[in-house]
Amino acid sequence: MNPMDQPLPSTPQTALSVAGLTRYFQDLVEEDPQLRQVWVMGEVSSANPHPRGFFFTLQDPTEKVAINCVIWRGQQVKLAGVPAPTEQVIVLGSLRLFPGRSQYQLMVWQWIPAGEGLLALRQRQLQQRLEAEGLFEETRKRSIPVHPHTVAVITSPEAAAWGDIQRTFKHRYPGLRLLFAPAQVQGIHSPPSIVEALQRVQRDGRAAVIILSRGGGAKEDLACFNDERVVRAIAHCSIPIITGIGHQRDESLADLAADFCAHTPTAAAVVAVPQLADLRGDHEARVQGLCHWMGGHLSQQAQRLETLQGRLQRLSPQGQLRRDRQHQASLRQHLLRAMAQRLRQEQIRSQALADRLVSLDPAAVIRRGYALVRQDQGEVLRSGTQVAVGDRLTITLAQGSVTARVESVEPG
Template identity: 40%
Template sequence: MQLPGFSDALSVSALSVYLKEWLETNDMLQDVRVYGEVSNCKTYPSGHCYFTLKDSGAQMNCVFFKQARQRTAAPPLRDGMGIAVYGRISFYERDGKLQLYVESVEPLGMGLLFARLEQLKTRLEAEGLFDPERKRALPERPEVIGIVTSPQAAALRDMARVLRQRYPLARVILSPALVQGEGAPDSIAAALDVLNEHGEAEVIIVGRGGGSIEELWAFNEEVVVRAIARSSVPVISGVGHETDFTLADFVADQRASTPTAAATAVVPNIEDLRLELLDRQQELTSLLEERIEAFGEQLADIQRELERFSPMGRIDSYRQQLDDLTERMQTHTRHLLSLRGERLRGIALQLQSLSPLLTIARGYAVVHRDGDQRLVTSVQQVEVGDDLHIQVADGDIVARVSEIGREL
């Protein structure tokens, strides 16, 4: 039914269906292992069992259908029993409840194992082994990574694949260890100590794949917790699945949900580093271009200053002044020459007007004594027998004095 004014609202049924579908399409929630203590256990005539699984901090409604109980030959459940269950999470629409639908049960006793675990956790926590202040940051780009796990474990192959794909620059050192069963806690602690003594690893992954609570129990043992605590290099734990928690997770410098997630967290993605490097390169290029442009402007300013104070500028100025002076001198000289030429022409005209040649041209002659070239203007200057040089208008006449006539 759609109500007026509520076109964008969901009905309770629609929201319940959505939640159910969302939960049932989440792969992680469809394959979970959870441990805790049984409470409020009721088995109905139908054979279906309903109970609450709880620990000190939370509780979960559980349904164990008859078919699943018969298929796995599960033991009868009782309040106070410690168990680990495997199943899936879904939403019960009618009651609006989130429920764990159990597929199998592994008994852990009547909560004694968990009671011992809580006591150990409380004691170690009181010593400060789980304090956040103890947590160390993982190296950003480790060159050597240590791994503590079983050499035969699929988790090792997964971690190696992730490390190789994400950050092939890192070198991996495997410190093999038993990760479940008798002797596993001491083996894990010894493998951690070996990596610390070796001294090359910059970070250590302690990991194994998922399993039952018993299979993961080695990572709850005190010897493992103390080995992680005394490690001189940071330790990241990757034990089990997302929902699995061990004391190793609390003491480690960082906890990852799975071994694969631990490998992902411990190294950067080389593709991201390449992109970062390209960004830095572009940034550096831009900075260099800006600096070069700034230096170019400074150089241009300095060049202008040098040109302003350069002697070449003064020389060019002097050259121009010299050219101006030269032009002025040439103009003045031409003017003087013109004036002197005019004056000379005037003198020449005067000389021409006084020239004896004009006199000669009118029928007179100029007489020189041939011996000393003295001009003869009087008969007193010659004697009979003197040779004379007579210049007339159209030539010269050589004559000898044979007679001298004097005016009375």
């Protein structure tokens, strides 16, 4: 028989819906007293800051099992900070299941670094508090003098750091005056010892730079450089401080408060003073540069002097007077030529006016046989309409004049 032809089994009356099954698991998870407040240890594998809160994943590095976690924003402001990726932590929270995604999530209330416990938490809280006070601000840090006359070193007399610093100074800057302020740099009595050494150096007043140093060591060995008393003493010190504490992977609160952090004693000594051989090389280079500049400057001034001498010869009073005389003679010749040309032009114009005047002279016209007729009143007669029969007229001829009477008038 074909299996497809077999009758379907009857639907059981106890079957749960997806929502019902999910709510069942939600009740199991959220109502379990042990899961309402549970401590979980794991490694942070990812982090995602969000306006609503800090979301991260807590992973078991051995089993490769992970759980989603969240620190809501309202709870986040109450904590010293948030965990960082790859950090091993212990978190306190409660489980909650989301039916829509069928996922559960750990709501974190508190967390501490695993293996360090409250000590690391307190150090982080101290760092945040001192940072809020501005003790680590870059604006507070002072520049290190380029050529300090005296350097004070604070470290343990038995520490290898003191020998490293002495050898570095002897090699780099022979003749430098060193002030050694011994202090304990490990143990419970080291913070007040370091603070007291800083105060001694400041009261002495000779040092231009202070080096606070110790070699590498375990975290607990460097605990004194995270002490609040030491950090405040460094931040308020009147002399620039260079720290050379431990190795580069160990950054203490003292490093953050110092004016310069060199991480190792030898590096701190290198920062404090320049290399004498480099200073000699720089000096020789400056001398050579100055000689080269002076040679070029003298050459430029010689060329300028030669140019000025040539100008002085060209601008001498005798030469200037000679040129002025030549210019005056040239102007005189130009003026004479201009006057002669203007005179000829005026003569031509005068002759033209004279010829025109002759052509327009009434006497000349009369001399050609014409006569000038005037009335008794002396008005020149130009038309027959101006006279009547019986009027007397005066006729001017080329030689003499004639008086006549009008006998008749003929229209023109």
